[in-house]
Amino acid sequence: MWHSEHLETNTIHGGKDGQGQHGPLSTPIYQTSTFVFDDVQQGASRFAGEAGGHIYSRLGNPTVDELEARMALLEGTEAAAAFGSGMGAVSAVVLGLLKQGDHLVTSHRLYGCTFALFNHQLPAFGIEVSFVDLADEAAVRAAIKPNTKVIYGETPINPCLSVADLDMLAGIAKAHGITTVIDNTFMSPVLQKPAKHGIDIVLHSATKFLNGHGDVVAGILCGPKDLIDQIKMTTRKDMGAIISPHDAWLIIRGLKTLHLRVERHCENALRVADYLQSHPLVKKVDYPGLPGHPGYKLLGKQMKAGGGVLAFELKASFDQAVTFMNALKMCKRAVSLGDAETLIQHPASMTHSTYTPEELSEAGIPQTLIRLAPGLEHVDDIIADIEQALGAAAKQATQAA
Numbered sequence: 148m149w150h151s152e153h154l155e156t157n158t159i160h161g162g163k164d165g166q167g168q169h170g171p172l173s174t175p176i177y178q179t180s181t182f183v184f185d186d187v188q189q190g191a192s193r194f195a196g197e198a199g200g201h202i203y204s205r206l207g208n209p210t211v212d213e214l215e216a217r218m219a220l221l222e223g224t225e226a227a228a229a230f231g232s233g234m235g236a237v238s239a240v241v242l243g244l245l246k247q248g249d250h251l252v253t254s255h256r257l258y259g260c261t262f263a264l265f266n267h268q269l270p271a272f273g274i275e276v277s278f279v280d281l282a283d284e285a286a287v288r289a290a291i292k293p294n295t296k297v298i299y300g301e302t303p304i305n306p307c308l309s310v311a312d313l314d315m316l317a318g319i320a321k322a323h324g325i326t327t328v329i330d331n332t333f334m335s336p337v338l339q340k341p342a343k344h345g346i347d348i349v350l351h352s353a354t355k356f357l358n359g360h361g362d363v364v365a366g367i368l369c370g371p372k373d374l375i376d377q378i379k380m381t382t383r384k385d386m387g388a389i390i391s392p393h394d395a396w397l398i399i400r401g402l403k404t405l406h407l408r409v410e411r412h413c414e415n416a417l418r419v420a421d422y423l424q425s426h427p428l429v430k431k432v433d434y435p436g437l438p439g440h441p442g443y444k445l446l447g448k449q450m451k452a453g454g455g456v457l458a459f460e461l462k463a464s465f466d467q468a469v470t471f472m473n474a475l476k477m478c479k480r481a482v483s484l485g486d487a488e489t490l491i492q493h494p495a496s497m498t499h500s501t502y503t504p505e506e507l508s509e510a511g512i513p514q515t516l517i518r519l520a521p522g523l524e525h526v527d528d529i530i531a532d533i534e535q536a537l538g539a540a541a542k543q544a545t546q547a548a
């Protein structure tokens with residue numbers, strides 16, 4: 148199996164187990180649900196874990212194995228497990244690590260469905276959850292209890308782009324024997340490798356930058372072999388959120404250009420953030436690549452650049468913000484991020500509509516926040532589209548006055 152010290156090489160060659168019988172350059176898609184046993188004894192010994200070899204694609208598949216090997220290499224972990232969605236990965240990891248009576252410390256700001264899972268489903272299973280600001284060391288320390296088993300966070304956080312210090316979180320967790328899980332979706336291993344900072348499990352919605360082409364929903368967990376094997380043989384196997392071999396193949400293909408795409412997403416996001424920041428109709432821009440952002444101090448320490456997502460608020464009324472979004476011609480009004488197309492959405496009514504208005508305000512997620520994920524188009528075209536749409540919003544303001 149190929150290992151390089153360079154991520155750019157590993158995104159292309161990493162985790163490959165050889166060329167296979169016919170020597171294909173591209174990974175074969177093992178589009179099969181089940182695998183044939185030579186005899187009953189072989190089948191029984193595979194089920195008993197005494198012999199290697201595949202059994203059934205919910206338990207493992209050679210195409211999926213290759214994606215997992217490559218992702219483990221990219222994140223610098225021993226192993227990885229792929230899922231049919233990012234939420235499949237989130238559910239499998241928390242339900243695999245926590246049981247009734249355990250306590251989870253997590254962020255007050257999270258992707259909307261992760262928040263819904265933690266706020267509604269986990270308490271229904273008798274799991275206690277504390278929502279705190281993970282950027283605030285004192286708040287994290289104060290939240291730890293004798294039954295705390297997991298600290299779970301995102302950094303940068305969806306949708307506000309606040310940043311938590313990975314060394315700080317890993318340090319607190321290790322001192323208390325707590326397992327840490329970090330959702331690295333917004334960064335990808337090109338920009339941030341949480342395991343290097345002592346984080347136990349790294350999670351991705353592979354739907355986003357890893358695949359990068361807006362045509363797959365998938366998730367990945369990367370971590371120590373014992374924990375990943377435990378999850379594969381319990382919550383992934385028995386709850387069943389497995390990835391299909393074809394989707395695994397699409398992500399393997401997407402990974403080959405990950406470093407190039409992420410670099411361009413970052414360049415475009417920084418240019419757009421700069422542009423928005425100087426526009427008279429814009430109140431505030433949240434982007435960790437801007438010197439004024441509280442997360443900027445962690446650039447170089449844990450993240451290489453600000454990433455490909457930013458959020459902003461307009462000085463205008465919410466109706467004008469809607470006019471702005473509806474006036475966009477090239478940028479697409481859609482949830483998700485990390486795709487070739489620039490995507491724009493309104494968290495309070497879309498990705499974070501799982502929060503009540505009170506929960507949004509407690510978490511500090513403004514109702515008027517707009518999230519923008521600049522794509523791979525020429526940045527001048529992205530800015531020109533935003534400019535004409537801001538012009539339409541400004542015109543509405545003038546007419547109303």
Ligand code: 3LM
Nearest residue numbers: 232233234258305332352354365482483498
């Ligand atoms: C979104 N986010 O537009 P899937 N973790 C993070 C995420 O952003 C997401 C997941 C996990 C968006 C999806 S909203 C209906 C669309 C940080 C997803 C979950 O299950 O692959 O969608 O991943 O912000």
